[in-house]
Amino acid sequence: xxGVVQSPRYKIIEKKQPVAFWCNPxxxxxxxxxxxxxxxxxxxxxxxxxxxxxxxxxxxxKDRFSAERLKGVDSxxxxxxxxxxxxxxxLCASSPTVxxxxxxxxxxxxxxx
Amino acid sequence: xxxxxxxxxxxxxxxEAPVELRCNYSSSxxxxxxxxxxxxxxxxxxxxxxxxxxxxxxxxxxxxxxxNKSQTSFHLRKPSVHISDTAEYFCAVRRYSGAGSYxxxxxxxxxxxxxx
Numbered sequence: 001x002x003g004v005v006q007s008p009r010y011k012i013i014e015k016k017q018p019v020a021f022w023c024n025p026x027x028x029x030x031x032x033x034x035x036x037x038x039x040x041x042x043x044x045x046x047x048x049x050x051x052x053x054x055x056x057x058x059x060x061x062k063d064r065f066s067a068e069r070l071k072g073v074d075s076x077x078x079x080x081x082x083x084x085x086x087x088x089x090x091l092c093a094s095s096p097t098v099x100x101x102x103x104x105x106x107x108x109x110x111x112x113x
Numbered sequence: 114x115x116x117x118x119x120x121x122x123x124x125x126x127x128x129e130a131p132v133e134l135r136c137n138y139s140s141s142x143x144x145x146x147x148x149x150x151x152x153x154x155x156x157x158x159x160x161x162x163x164x165x166x167x168x169x170x171x172x173x174x175x176x177x178x179x180x181n182k183s184q185t186s187f188h189l190r191k192p193s194v195h196i197s198d199t200a201e202y203f204c205a206v207r208r209y210s211g212a213g214s215y216x217x218x219x220x221x222x223x224x225x226x227x228x229x
Contacts, residue, residue: 042203042219056214098215104156
């Protein structure tokens with residue numbers, strides 16, 4: 001069974017440029033998470049989806065970050081414009097239910113120059 | 114408020130020696146506890162979890178952890194480490210936050226380095 005797939009694995013951009021990350025969760029998993037992991041830190045939740053509905057986006061910086069999960073399957077996280085402080089790893093995770101185990105993708109490492 | 118404290122940011126240990134990675138949490142309500150492992154340039158993988166029942170939990174790769182409610186701790190242990198255990202380990206706490214939502218909070222991680 002395929003795990004959580006994320007792309008791109010690595011992205012280098014200049015500040016003020018836009019960037020997008022894509023995540024395909026495990027088939028049948030209704031709950032999808034986007035986490036931010038700064039260097040030397042644990043993951044921090046950005047947004048959680050139940051099917052196509054964003055049920056917890058309180059930590060998402062909405063002035064520059066946006067996310068969507070239009071058909072309740074794969075999801076896209078966008079940053080526009082990117083800032084130097086956005087350099088981090090963006091992790092996607094999915095779980096079969098809101099109380100189920102989280103399965104993580106390998107992450108997308110963003111470097112903003 | 115809820116927090117997770119991993120007391121050691123880095124732990125070096127010789128191969129085949131025992132290791133303990135410490136985790137303390139603060140919460141006024143019942144919690145579920147987890148340990149995840151992250152190998153270089155990879156995502157997080159669940160090692161073990163405590164939901165209820167026996168306070169001693171066994172996980173993958175020979176790791177185990179003990180839930181101590183009175184000390185609000187969930188320390189991770191392995192009696193004999195291998196080179197392949199070199200990775201970063203994250204303790205996480207999940208608690209019910211109301212309206213059908215659960216909040217999962219991670220510690221800052223402990224880097225385990227196994228020395229040949």
